[in-house]
Amino acid sequence: MSDGDGWVTLPDGSRRWGRFGSAGLLLLAPEGREAGGSHVLMQHRAVWSHQGGTWGVPGGARNSDETPVQAALREFGEEVAGDPGGMELVGLHRQEHTVWRYDTVLARAVSGERLEAANWESDEVRWVGVGDVPGLRLLPAFGTTWPLLREALGERLAVDVDASTVLPAGADEDGASVERLRDDLAGLAASGVAAGALPDGIVGAGLHRWFPRIRLFVSAGAQVPEPVPGVEVVCTRPEGAPDPPVEAEPADGVRTGVLFVTGRGDAAGGRGVHTVGPSWLAAAGALPVAARRGPVAPET
Incomplete structure (x- = not known):
């Protein structure tokens, strides 16, 4: 068990996973990987999980000795199988909730190898056209930040x-x-x-x-x-x-x-x-x- 595992209660009474916050990776496909424009890798969260059945990005709790980037990359490696051929980091967006935060790390894949779910935390991971993302049933927090994240990818x-x-x-x-x-x-x-x-x-x-x-x-x-x-x-x-x-x-x-x-x-x-x-x-x-x-x- 990692030292970051655990729930944090926000001032509004809702709970978030990750004693030291959480982080996820929003990965943009390399140019030409998919026809029809830019694609990002999305994760369909297992139905049993917190806010399960929604779509977001691979991620999870950050450990006390990790930076947000280290946590996002580790979680990606645990939840996604396949080789993106390396990544080029673009930026980081932070959602701050006083006692808890979520960091979304934006990156570009170097190559377009097939990627798929690596464990039971995902029902599916797949490339989704950026124009199709709003049509998914999104994790509420991700849905709130998606317009900003989409702009940042450009x-x-x-x-x-x-x-x-x-x-x-x-x-x-x-x-x-x-x-x-x-x-x-x-x-x-x-x-x-x-x-x-x-x-x-x-x-x-x-x-x-x-x-x-x-x-x-x-x-x-x-x-x-x-x-x-x-x-x-x-x-x-x-x-x-x-x-x-x-x-x-x-x-x-x-x-x-x-x-x-x-x-x-x-x-x-x-x-x-x-x-x-x-x-x-x-x-x-x-x-x-x-x-x-x-x-x-x-x-x-």
């Missing part, structure tokens, strides 16, 4: 970082310094960015945390480190040539908001791009960039 956050202006002068040519920055950024990609740390309007849906795609731009001639999970490393063009365009290009119907981190005062991002200074990385809550650079002037 949103993406990208963070592009200019190493030459984030690191001290000349340090972007030092392979060890760039590797440390890359690893810091990988931590940011894994932990996510709180919605409150983002400029207004960069992403439209009301998630509480976003897991960004990160590109690290390294000067031509510098030692270019290998990419790591969560961070793509891009070599910029030789000095005097324009940098690669940093624009939010729609892809597969997904609107991407780009946050361009640079110290250049003349940086004017492309479409859908918001430019911030290096101190944003420290303010985002994951990177010791400001400590490596020394005091950072306030951003304007």
